[in-house]
Amino acid sequence: MTGSEPLLTFENVSKHFGxxxxxxxxxxxxxxxxxxxxxxxxxxxxxxVFNLITGVYPIDGGRILLDSxxxxxxxxxxxxxxxxxxxxxxxxxxxxxxxxxxxLVGQHCRNSGFFGxxxxxxxxxxxxxxxxxxxxxxxxxLGQYERTTVGSLPYGLQKRIELVRAxxxxxxxxxxxxxxxxxxxxxxxxxxxxxxxxxxxxGITLLVVExxxxxxxxxxxxxVVLNFGRKIAEGTPDQxxxxxxxxxxxxxxxxxxxxxxxxxx
Amino acid sequence: MSGYIEGVLVLLAINVVYAYAAYLPVAAGQLNLGxxxxxxxxxxxxxxxxxxxxxxxxxxxxxxxxxAGAIGLAVAFPVLRTRGIYLALATxxxxxxxxxxxxxxxxxxGAAGYPVTAFIRFPTVAAVALGVTILVWLLFxxxxxxxxxxxxxxxxxADLMGLDVRAFQVAAFTIGSAIAGIGGGLYAxxxxxxEAQYFSISLSISIVLYVLFGGTQSVLGPLLGAxxxxxxxxxxxxxxxxxxxxxxxxxxxxxxxxxxxxxxxAQVRRLLGLRSKEQAA
Numbered sequence: 001m002t003g004s005e006p007l008l009t010f011e012n013v014s015k016h017f018g019x020x021x022x023x024x025x026x027x028x029x030x031x032x033x034x035x036x037x038x039x040x041x042x043x044x045x046x047x048x049v050f051n052l053i054t055g056v057y058p059i060d061g062g063r064i065l066l067d068s069x070x071x072x073x074x075x076x077x078x079x080x081x082x083x084x085x086x087x088x089x090x091x092x093x094x095x096x097x098x099x100x101x102x103x104l105v106g107q108h109c110r111n112s113g114f115f116g117x118x119x120x121x122x123x124x125x126x127x128x129x130x131x132x133x134x135x136x137x138x139x140x141x142l143g144q145y146e147r148t149t150v151g152s153l154p155y156g157l158q159k160r161i162e163l164v165r166a167x168x169x170x171x172x173x174x175x176x177x178x179x180x181x182x183x184x185x186x187x188x189x190x191x192x193x194x195x196x197x198x199x200x201x202x203g204i205t206l207l208v209v210e211x212x213x214x215x216x217x218x219x220x221x222x223x224v225v226l227n228f229g230r231k232i233a234e235g236t237p238d239q240x241x242x243x244x245x246x247x248x249x250x251x252x253x254x255x256x257x258x259x260x261x262x263x264x265x
Numbered sequence: 266m267s268g269y270i271e272g273v274l275v276l277l278a279i280n281v282v283y284a285y286a287a288y289l290p291v292a293a294g295q296l297n298l299g300x301x302x303x304x305x306x307x308x309x310x311x312x313x314x315x316x317x318x319x320x321x322x323x324x325x326x327x328x329x330x331x332x333a334g335a336i337g338l339a340v341a342f343p344v345l346r347t348r349g350i351y352l353a354l355a356t357x358x359x360x361x362x363x364x365x366x367x368x369x370x371x372x373x374x375g376a377a378g379y380p381v382t383a384f385i386r387f388p389t390v391a392a393v394a395l396g397v398t399i400l401v402w403l404l405f406x407x408x409x410x411x412x413x414x415x416x417x418x419x420x421x422x423a424d425l426m427g428l429d430v431r432a433f434q435v436a437a438f439t440i441g442s443a444i445a446g447i448g449g450g451l452y453a454x455x456x457x458x459x460e461a462q463y464f465s466i467s468l469s470i471s472i473v474l475y476v477l478f479g480g481t482q483s484v485l486g487p488l489l490g491a492x493x494x495x496x497x498x499x500x501x502x503x504x505x506x507x508x509x510x511x512x513x514x515x516x517x518x519x520x521x522x523x524x525x526x527x528x529x530x531a532q533v534r535r536l537l538g539l540r541s542k543e544q545a546a
Contacts, residue, residue: 054425055425056421076424077425077430080425080427088422092419094415094422095418096414096417096418096530097411097418098530101414104408105415105423106426108412108427108428109426109427111408112428112429117409118409119408120403121406121407121408123406149530165426169426169427
């Protein structure tokens with residue numbers, strides 16, 4: 001269900017690494033229940049935005065609001081408890097754990113008290129948390145790999161397991177960083193259908209970083225475009241596709257001049 | 266059972282306990298070279314308690330383990346601020362501080378060692394070792410075991426998944442220290458005598474080697490490592506003074522061929538009949 005009120009809001013957020021400004025006065029919002037794309041050329045700061053939302057890096061200025069509550073000061077470990085889950089541009093599964101155990105890690109935020117930590121999830125098959133994780137793997141068509149050590153699985157399967165792990169947190173906001181990278185066209189289409197269905201059925205708000213523009217166009221109703229840490233455009237995929245600043249950012253002409261012209265007008 | 270075989274089996278049981286003491290921190294990504302120090306704390310404190318208060322040996326050993334665990338918990342917070350080689354050096358220094366302190370502690374005999382009046386026989390030592398083994402196996406069948414491996418594999422992602430990385434690291438260090446204390450208590454009460462020299466850095470290194478040799482990815486690894494390290498030198502006894510040369514050569518060859526250790530997590534899953542459909546096909 002797509003609402004008009006924002007679930008996630010960036011208010012003049014800035015981030016510097018030493019003297020290098022990577023995010024500069026960035027403001028945008030993601031509407032509840034929407035699928036929003038975050039695009040831009042390499043080095044635009046897209047993954048940094050994800051790292052700021054999840055608390056990997058502290059922000060240097062501005063505010064990040066989730067459901068109108070400022071989450072900027074919440075430690076990274078607690079952000080998932082706020083309903084924020086993510087995957088990673090370069091797959092970061094636990095290589096020594098099986099696919100099932102990796103998915104069990106994703107449940108941790110829902111079962112993390114003293115007795116939760118001592119849940120015998122690997123002792124007998126009937127454990128409810130274990131069964132939930134197995135069902136999630138089966139739903140994703142990964143049931144046959146549940147006991148395989150993920151380090152030995154191919155890239156595409158690892159990406160799918162990482163998505164299942166993120167969903168186990170039952171997030172309100174799901175951050176997907178290049179989910180279609182390395183997939184062939186049919187796999188990309190299957191992924192798009194799956195993500196659309198998941199977000200629709202579970203009421204998850206999606207923010208996705210992706211370079212595959214047809215994928216973004218088909219998946220996202222709204223797109224935010226970054227370049228050098230600044231927002232240069234936002235709107236529907238068709239609107240941003242026609243935006244001269246966006247075209248220049250991707251094609252490499254004098255984007256600064258165009259931006260100055262826009263500000264002047 | 267002959268005295269020789271019983272002696273070897275007692276050593277094996279104690280080494281298995283020591284191996285699990287090192288396994289917990291290693292599984293969480295910590296190279297703890299102070300295991301012997303915690304074994305000394307457990308050994309001496311349990312010996313002192315049973316000598317002074319007449320407490321039954323098993324209870325004394327449990328208290329010794331608790332004392333070692335409490336000291337492990339206290340030092341875990343500052344020590345675990347270091348990483349990698351610095352953590353190894355810090356824990357090595359910790360073990361040496363404990364040994365040097367005991368050498369100068371007259372109440373437990375100082376350099377002359379400390380006799381222990383209470384005595385436990387092989388079946389008791391074996392039962393405690395079995396109990397520790399089962400407890401660690403059960404612990405690693407819970408979410409705790411998965412969390413420890415997750416912390417070892419990728420601290421950042423573990424943190425983002427909501428795991429309290431620091432708490433799990435401290436827990437692994439503390440439980441490992443307590444188990445080392447129990448191992449020290451078993452040693453003290455079986456051999457009826459403890460001396461500081463036994464708890465040296467070479468003991469710590471041997472214990473860590475049990476785990477690295479057996480494999481750090483599964484609970485079976487430390488058990489196998491302790492068995493090989495205890496029994497192989499005995500099996501090579503026939504070759505007199507060459508036995509340690511042969512032992513070292515075998516270890517080097519195995520570590521070159523299997524740097525991941527004798528057994529991995531995937532192998533254990535197959536051993537338990539949990540081979541995936543994909544692999545079985």
